[in-house]
Each structure stands twice: as structure tokens, then as C-alpha cells.
Amino acid sequence: EDQVTQSPEALRLQEGESSSLNCSYTVSGLRGLFWYRQDPGKGPEFLFTLYSAGEEKEKERLKATLTKKESFLHITAPKPEDSTTYLCAVWEYGNKLVFGAGTILRVKS
Amino acid sequence: NAGVTQTPKFRILKIGQSMTLQCAQDMNHNYMYWYRQDPGMGLKLIYYSVGAGITDKGEVPNGYNVSRSTTEDFPLRLELAAPSQTSVYFCASREDTYEQYFGPGTRLTVT
Numbered sequence: 001e002d003q004v005t006q007s008p009e010a011l012r013l014q015e016g017e018s019s020s021l022n023c024s025y026t027v028s029g030l031r032g033l034f035w036y037r038q039d040p041g042k043g044p045e046f047l048f049t050l051y052s053a054g055e056e057k058e059k060e061r062l063k064a065t066l067t068k069k070e071s072f073l074h075i076t077a078p079k080p081e082d083s084t085t086y087l088c089a090v091w092e093y094g095n096k097l098v099f100g101a102g103t104i105l106r107v108k109s
Numbered sequence: 110n111a112g113v114t115q116t117p118k119f120r121i122l123k124i125g126q127s128m129t130l131q132c133a134q135d136m137n138h139n140y141m142y143w144y145r146q147d148p149g150m151g152l153k154l155i156y157y158s159v160g161a162g163i164t165d166k167g168e169v170p171n172g173y174n175v176s177r178s179t180t181e182d183f184p185l186r187l188e189l190a191a192p193s194q195t196s197v198y199f200c201a202s203r204e205d206t207y208e209q210y211f212g213p214g215t216r217l218t219v220t
Contacts, residue, residue: 004151032207043113043199043211044152087151091207095140095159096167099151 023088113212132200
């Protein structure tokens, strides 16, 4: 049973067209939710950590939000350099993260 | 700081061969992790370590072994390579906060 599900699998946007990515989770005791970006051929790069429902974090054109069942990564007026794969991961207990499969974002100019 | 480094970047193995994937970090992190990433799948945890001399299995440990003799190094050993081990392998480390920092990866093909 998947604990972390990301949607959509892929998203194409025009430059400036705002949208949101979704990360839903089924873990019972969430201790933290993480967003990463991963460029082709590279390792994941940390973006945000969210610890409790209602929390929000922002960085440039990205804003991450958290509810009790899901997280959204809002992308405002995206640029081509925002094209990458966005990964979501949850920390339930112990020392381990569980990752979703990712959303591939393509922003065309 | 170099962060997390991994060698080699690419490797092709024949079925039944063995090899060691190297991982090193210069951030003095106690926690280190090995993941594999297959197309369309999330990162799967192979092994992890909470400090020198302490390792534990993750979600997909079969066919792999690890050791942690120093804080800096966390090598991953593949014994008797199989085609199912074709993947991209990532090493990561973290401090007491939970943000993990990843290396650039090793792309392994077993034929």
C-alpha cells in the first residue's frame, strides 16, 4: 500500500501559468513532510520541511502548504528554470523517509 | 565543503560480479543512507546508519551489504550482481534535523 502518492505524474505549463502539485499521504503519525527537486542526472535537492497542519513555507516562486492528509506545492508564474522533478517525502517514525514517485514539471517559454 | 560525494558515476557490471559503491561526506553527519531509484518509482531505502559501527536494513536490503567504520564513509557492497540491481544509487546524509543531503548518484547497469 502506497504511503505517499504524488499527482499529477507529469505537468506541462506555459511560462507564467500558475499551478499546484499534490502530495497525499496515509501515514498515521506524520512527523514531517519534505519537498525536494531533482534535476536530470543529479541527486535530489532539498526545498522545504513542513511539520504541522496549517504550516506554509515559501521560496521564490514556490510555496508549500500542509494539511492533515496532503501537501501542495504551489508554483506562481513559473519560469523554464522551474522545470524539474519535484519529490515529496514523509517522516513517520524512526530514521527513515518514505518518498513519492515524483511529479515531472515542464515549463515552456 | 564538498558535501556528499559518490564514486563511480557510472558502472557496467556483468551478472555475478561484485563491486563497492563509495560514499563520503565532509559535514560530520551521523546519519547516512543508501537509496536506489528506478524509473517511475520513488527512492527506496536500502540501508542506513545512525553512526560509526551502527547500520540497519531499509526497505530493499537483499543483495547488498554496508559497513560504517568512520563517520565520513558509508560504502555499499553488491555481491553477485543481478540484472534487478540495475538502477541509480544515491547516498545521503543528515544532521539531527531531518533534511537529507544527497550525493550526485551512481548509475549502475548489470548485464
